[in-house]
Structures are given as C-alpha cells and as structure tokens.
Amino acid sequence: MKPGGLDRKLGLATLFSAIDSTLTSLQALGAAAGAWLDLAIRFWLAKAFLTETVVSMAMHTPVTMSFATGIAPTINALVASPFGAVVAALCPMLLIIGLCSRIAALPLLFEACALHGLDGPSPLHLYWALLLGWIIVRGPGAISVDALLSRGLVSTAIPGTAALGRATGAATRVLEPWYRLALRLWIATAPLAVGATVLGSGGGMLDRLGVWLASYLRTMGAAPLLSLIVAGLLISGFGTRIVAVALALAVPLSGATMQLDERLYWALALGILILRGPGPFSLDRLVEEAFRRAARREAPKDESLPHVVVVGGGFGGIAAARGLAGAACRVTLVDRRNYHLFQPLLYQVATAGLSPADIATPIRSLFRLQPNVRVLLGEVVGVRPATREVMIGRSGMSYDYLVVATGAQHSYFGKDDWAAYAPGLKTLEDATEIRRRLLTAFERAEGADDPAERAAWMTFVIVGGGPTGVELAGAIAELARHGLDKEFRAIDPAAATVVLVQSAARLLPTFPAALSIDAAATLERLGVTVRLGAKVSKVDENGVLLAGEALAARTVLWAAGVQASPAAAWLGAQPDKAGRASVGPDLSVDGTGMVFAIGDVAASLAWNGQLVPGLAPAAKQGGAYVARVIRERIEGRPAPKPFRYRHAGSLATIGRQAAVADFHGLKVRGAVAWWLWGAAHILFLVGARNRSAVLLEWVWAYLTYRRGSRLITNRPAG
Numbered sequence: 067m068k069p070g071g072l073d074r075k076l077g078l079a080t081l082f083s084a085i086d087s088t089l090t091s092l093q094a095l096g097a098a099a100g101a102w103l104d105l106a107i108r109f110w111l112a113k114a115f116l117t118e119t120v121v122s123m124a125m126h127t128p129v130t131m132s133f134a135t136g137i138a139p140t141i142n143a144l145v146a147s148p149f150g151a152v153v154a155a156l157c158p159m160l161l162i163i164g165l166c167s168r169i170a171a172l173p174l175l176f177e178a179c180a181l182h183g184l185d186g187p188s189p190l191h192l193y194w195a196l197l198l199g200w201i202i203v204r205g206p207g208a209i210s211v212d213a214l215l216s217r218g219l220v221s222t223a224i225p226g227t228a229a230l231g232r233a234t235g236a237a238t239r240v241l242e243p244w245y246r247l248a249l250r251l252w253i254a255t256a257p258l259a260v261g262a263t264v265l266g267s268g269g270g271m272l273d274r275l276g277v278w279l280a281s282y283l284r285t286m287g288a289a290p291l292l293s294l295i296v297a298g299l300l301i302s303g304f305g306t307r308i309v310a311v312a313l314a315l316a317v318p319l320s321g322a323t324m325q326l327d328e329r330l331y332w333a334l335a336l337g338i339l340i341l342r343g344p345g346p347f348s349l350d351r352l353v354e355e356a357f358r359r360a361a362r363r364e365a366p367k368d369e370s371l372p373h374v375v376v377v378g379g380g381f382g383g384i385a386a387a388r389g390l391a392g393a394a395c396r397v398t399l400v401d402r403r404n405y406h407l408f409q410p411l412l413y414q415v416a417t418a419g420l421s422p423a424d425i426a427t428p429i430r431s432l433f434r435l436q437p438n439v440r441v442l443l444g445e446v447v448g449v450r451p452a453t454r455e456v457m458i459g460r461s462g463m464s465y466d467y468l469v470v471a472t473g474a475q476h477s478y479f480g481k482d483d484w485a486a487y488a489p490g491l492k493t494l495e496d497a498t499e500i501r502r503r504l505l506t507a508f509e510r511a512e513g514a515d516d517p518a519e520r521a522a523w524m525t526f527v528i529v530g531g532g533p534t535g536v537e538l539a540g541a542i543a544e545l546a547r548h549g550l551d552k553e554f555r556a557i558d559p560a561a562a563t564v565v566l567v568q569s570a571a572r573l574l575p576t577f578p579a580a581l582s583i584d585a586a587a588t589l590e591r592l593g594v595t596v597r598l599g600a601k602v603s604k605v606d607e608n609g610v611l612l613a614g615e616a617l618a619a620r621t622v623l624w625a626a627g628v629q630a631s632p633a634a635a636w637l638g639a640q641p642d643k644a645g646r647a648s649v650g651p652d653l654s655v656d657g658t659g660m661v662f663a664i665g666d667v668a669a670s671l672a673w674n675g676q677l678v679p680g681l682a683p684a685a686k687q688g689g690a691y692v693a694r695v696i697r698e699r700i701e702g703r704p705a706p707k708p709f710r711y712r713h714a715g716s717l718a719t720i721g722r723q724a725a726v727a728d729f730h731g732l733k734v735r736g737a738v739a740w741w742l743w744g745a746a747h748i749l750f751l752v753g754a755r756n757r758s759a760v761l762l763e764w765v766w767a768y769l770t771y772r773r774g775s776r777l778i779t780n781r782p783a784g
Contacts, residue, residue: 088392093343094435100341104207107197107334108167112158114194114327115174119154161201164210168234171201193331196252200338203245205238208754246345247303249338253313254300257293303348310339371396372700375456375463377446377633378471379406379429382665382685384752386469389693391436395467395700400458402445404428407494408751410682411760413534415497417504417541418549418776419767422494424759427752446472449636451656467660467696470633470647471689474666474680477629477644484605488624491534498779500623504542505778507621508550511557522618524562527610529602530625531568532575533718536585538623539566540721543592548771564594565619567612569601569626574726576679577716581726584735588724602626628680633667642669651708653692659699664688673711682750684711717743722768 153173160170178194206212216231299309314336344350372395376383379401387399408425415422433439448457449470455462476490489499504526511523526542528535543564550559566573566589572582573589573596586596597612604611609619634640634647639655641647646669647655653670655661665685670678678684691709698705715729717739725739734742744764751757767773 096341096343101208103334103337103341104201104204105164105209106337108161108164108201108206108210110330110334111174111194111197111201112161114190115154115158115177119158161206164206164212167206167210167212168202171198174198175202189328190331193328193335196249196335197331200245200249203238203241205234243345243347246339246342247347249335250300250303250306250344250348253310253335253339254297257300258297303344303350304353306344306348306350307340310336314340372466373398373464374467374469374696375400375465376469376471377401377456378473378665379403379441380409380471380473380665380685381682382471382689383469384429384432385686385689386471386664386693387433387439387689388436389690390438390697393438393693393697393700395438395696397439398442398463399429399433399439400442400444400446400456400463401429402443404430404441404443406432406752408747408756409492410747411751412491412494412497413537413541415494415775416491416500416538417545418501418773419541420760420763421775422498424756424763425751426494427756432752446636449633449661451637451661454660468662469689469692469696470637470655470661470663470667471665471685472631472633472667474628474630474644476624477627478624479627481605484624487605487607488529488622490624490628491538492628501775502778503621504545505776508546508554508557508559508562509778510620512554513556518618520557521563522609523620524557525565525609525617525619525621526562527565527567527612527617527619527622528625529567529605529610529622530627531566531570531573531596531598532625533716535566535568535625536573536589536718536720538625539564539589539594540592540719540724543589543594544721545773547593549773549776551771560593565597565617566594567597567600567602567610569599571599573598574718577718577726577728578731578733581728581733581735585718585720585726588720592721592724628666630667633663637661637663639663644669652695652705653688653709654695659695659705662692662695664692670709670711672709673713678711679713683714687711717746719743 154177157170157174160166161174175195175198178191178198296309296313299305314333374390374395374397376386376397376399379399383399383401384406387397390397405426406429408427411420411425414420415425430441433441442458444458446456446458449455449468450457450462453462454465454468456465456468473492475492476485478484478488489496489503491497491500507523507526511520514520514523528539528542542562545559546562546564547560553559572579573585574582577585586598589596600613602610602612603614605622607620609617610622611617628644630641630645630647632645634645637647637655639647639649646667647663649655649663649668649670650657651672652659653662653664653668653672655663665688666680668678668688670688672678678688688709688711691706694706713730715727715732717725717727719725719740723737723740725735725743727734727739727742748757748761751760763774
C-alpha cells in the first residue's frame, strides 16, 4: 500500500475509532446515569402516591374516585378497605427501596389508569401510568434491592424462581424496545398536534388530545413547521437524544403554565430517551451500527497496533489503562495480584473495621467493557530498555510504550531486620497480619498470669506520626475502648496502652501546625500517648528502645517511612533518596517519550515546583495524563502541556467524629471533617458493591460500636 493510502487508512481508523469510543462512552454514561434516573422515577412516583394516600386518609375518603358509576361501589369499597389501605401504603414503600418493584407497580398502574375523576385522566395520571409502565417493563434499575437479589434468587432452590427470572428477562428483552418506540410516539403527539392544528389540517385535535398538551401547545403554537420537524425526528428516532434534551428544556424555560410536578415528570419521561436512547426501532440505532461496522472494517489488525504495557494495578495504572479506552493501541496491564486495592482504607482492615473484600476489586472486572485491555497476572522483575522488553518472571514481553506504576514499599531506614517485629501497612497481607497481631495480643493478655507479661501484651506502639500512624493509633484506641467492651473477663481492653511515636516535633508534618496540634489533642482524649521528638533506636520481640528507654510491647507497628519500588534501577534512571525515578515534565523517564513513571515511583516537580506527594489523587492524575500523552502521540497530534498536579486537599481521620482537613488553607476539624473524610472515601472507592458494603459496615459500627471483622487468620505455625 502506498504511504498516502496507509495514512488515509490510519486516519479513517482513528476517526471511526474515536466515534466508536464516543458511542461506547455515551452508552456507559447513560447506563450509569440511567440507574439514578430509575431511582428518581421510583422515588417521585412513590412520593406522589404516598401523598395522595395520606391526604385521602386524613379526609376519610377513598384514595381516588372511580371513573364509572357502574362499578364505583365495588372499587370504592375495595380501595377503602383495610386491604386497599395496606396496598396504597405498602406499594410506594416497596418502590422506594426497589423490592418486588414490578409487582408493586401493577396496582399503582391500575389506580393511575382506572381510578381517576369523571372528567378523564389528569396530566399527572398519564405521566404516572407512563413511568409505572416503564418500571414494569424495564425493572427498577441497578440501584434497588431487586437488582442485588435477582442473580442469586434465580439460582436458589425456591420453586419457580428460575422460571420467573427467565420469563421476566425475556419479557423485558421483547417489550422494552416496543415501549421505547411507544414512548417516542406518545411524546411526538404534542409537536404533531401543534403542526397539524396550526396548519389547519387537524381541526378539533386540541380537544381530542386532552389537557396535558395545553402548556406545550401554547409554547410551540407559533412554530408549526418546527413542531412537525420535531415530531418527525421523534417518530423516526433520528437525533433522539438531542431532540429530547431540547424538549426537556423548551417547556420549563418557555414560561408555559405547566405545574411543577408536571414539569418534573415531563423531564423524567424525556430522561428515559436521553439516557437510555431511542431503542432498536430507530434511525439512530442504524446509524450507530453503521459507524461501528465501519470502525471494525477500517481498524488495523491487532498485531500492528502500538503495544502499551502498564505495570501495576494501583490507582495510577488503572487510570492510565482506562485513559486509553478507544485508542488505537493494545494495552496489557500486568500486576502480581488480581485485585485493585483501595489503600487509604487498609488501616480499617488492620483494625477489624472492614473485611479485605470490602476494599479490593478484581482488576478484570474493571475492564470488562474495554476490549483493548488485556489483564495479565504476573510479577515484573525487570525492564530491558535497549530491546524494549518487560521481564515477567523468566519471559519477556515487548512494548512500544511502557508505564511503570509499581508503587512504594516499607522503608526501615537501613534496619530491615525490624520488619519481623514491626510490620508496615501496604498490602492486604500486611493488614490481615496486623489484625492477627492486635487481636492475638488481647487473647494472650486474657490468658497471662504474670502482670508484666499482661501489660506487655496490652501495650501497642505505632512508629510514625503521619496520616497512617494517626489513623492506626485512633482506630486501635477505639477498638480497645469500645469494640471489645464486656467481652473479656480477666482484662479490661479499655486499659490498653497505645503509644504513637513521632521523631519530628509534631504530628502530620504536611498539615498546618494548628491541625497537627488539634490531632495530638484529640488522640490524647482517646487515651493515646503521643511521644514527639522521640526516635526509636531498637525494635525486637520484647518491644522498642525509645530515646534510651526500654518500652515493653508485644505489638509494634511501622508507619514511619516508605521507599519506591526498584523501578528506577530497572529503567536506569537516577533515583532520589526515596528511590523514586526522576521524570520529565511529561512524566517520561528516558527522554524518548516511550517510558513513563507515575505515582509513588516517580519524582516529579509538578506541584508548583515541589515534589508531587505520594497520594492516590496524584497517581490517578498522573495516569490520566500519561494516557493522554500516549493517545495523542499515536494519533499524531501535538503533545499536551506539561503535567501539573492539582491538590484538592488533605484529610486524616483520628476517631469517631474526629478528623482534620486542609483545603488550600481552609482548616476543618472535628465532626465536619470526619463526615467529609467518610464521603470522600466512599466516593472514590471502586465499584458499587464495595461502596455499599463499606457504607453498611460504617453505619453498623457507628450505631453499635461493634466491628464485624474481628477474625484471627493466617496464624503462623508454632
């Protein structure tokens, strides 16, 4: 193929790949936002029916009036009966939580369709019927109890559940496309009526369509041709999302006399088309499939695509791989573990607040919808820059671009023999080992007869006064004073001694001095002994030597220092004191723009001339930036501006309703900072399951002072 033809083919491949990526992103965004839309639909419908039920009960009248006098006595008696009252109160509550949603929506749909006034259905009745029909056909959405239980229920031994699950799924697949078509046609009646009536071809149509069109007709009455175009686009399903957005804005912004509730339900109905799309019976779907076929036809063979190898499945590596979604490249993400770990909450696993599965997510599950990413389980032991190879065990893997995000490990400042007596906290294995030591200490103290031995088991020393050390000290103090209350007979866990040792003059050196002082005072109120300006000179099985004083402690934890993984040595880069590889403004290591280092392994001066901190947000920003650099080089576009780290703020929790936060000089402390800390960690957790599990664990622990993960596991032999 001639060079011009090759460039044209690559250009078309890039264009169609970008369109395909955009369509995929829109679908993913629609699916994510659609779950919240389904929740909003359920919530507002439930609110409407509960309000109507409460008002009716207060007035001692049936919930609604019947539409036909011939059956009024029967229906009114049914509605006014205890059974009717239970249904009227129970069904909306089931909708709110999303339990048996389809069944709960059926009697409400009957009420919306049949039990209205003698003048016919009101606008709200029509909207209710429309949205209840969506729940019955589509289901309650992902944010519901039904969604959580559906997969498990169909595989249980309960008779009929499997058949019911299959029938429900088949009905949804068959009916949902037709329902979306019906929804488009129903919405199109408004602009169609405007065009037909104003142009003189639809005499009497206004009266026949009913009062729900009145506001829209007043709004669009002066634009019959535009209304006919809108109707045609909706009926054909072409540009549906854009048309739906325009309609969602047109009536509320026009000043039309639509009631507030009507505007809300109008927006919810149009939101189905905006987020879920017009369905398969539409021109939009045909155009989308044509673009996807063209993208597959013009796409280069996989073997000819540039190969990007990402080493490390932490925050930086995940962000880099995700940033290359839809790019014309192959991505291989290599990690020695099969899960992504949310390290900021490791200390809660170590102190029995959470289970390991609550803060870990299988890496493969994160890339199910990103076909250009391959996840490989393996340990990288070196890099050969000359031949562009990554060594995984004894085998090599070639790369065109390499992103190293291998994180950091413990640093004992040359005293590596201390590691056996003072474990650090970087991995799940570290966390479960610390949990084992903490819980075992109380068990040994309960069984000890010698007071000195019991005191040694009841003494906990944390070395290092940074965020990890402060959080560990506060969590251990709370575990001793509240989590183990009344569970031992020979000892009182609340009498445990927790010592936090910091060699610097204050805790949390990266925080403002006022917050450091506040953190120290809060720890002391929890019963923690804070030793500032004290250095540990020895750690062994008996305890620590602290400023020349021997402190007997069977449990010593290390939170004093970290050093980067040996990536700098792999890449032949100049390391700093912490072992981090020096990188350029674009986070590249070798100057060729082919090898990048991000996160804890990179020494970058992209924080206003200062070193970028080893925090999760920094790693995520670095990963996203490197993905952008690689993508633009592959596509032949100019490189982005040099990387700049944007620091959102610093947070550290100390204990129950106690935390400190610094947001660019705005100092927050106490309960407000604690709530901010919790909200931020829930938000940045990966996966809805993990967010739900952590939230439930925290609520349980907050209300009961109990921790449900107090398990002694991985006990060494002997």
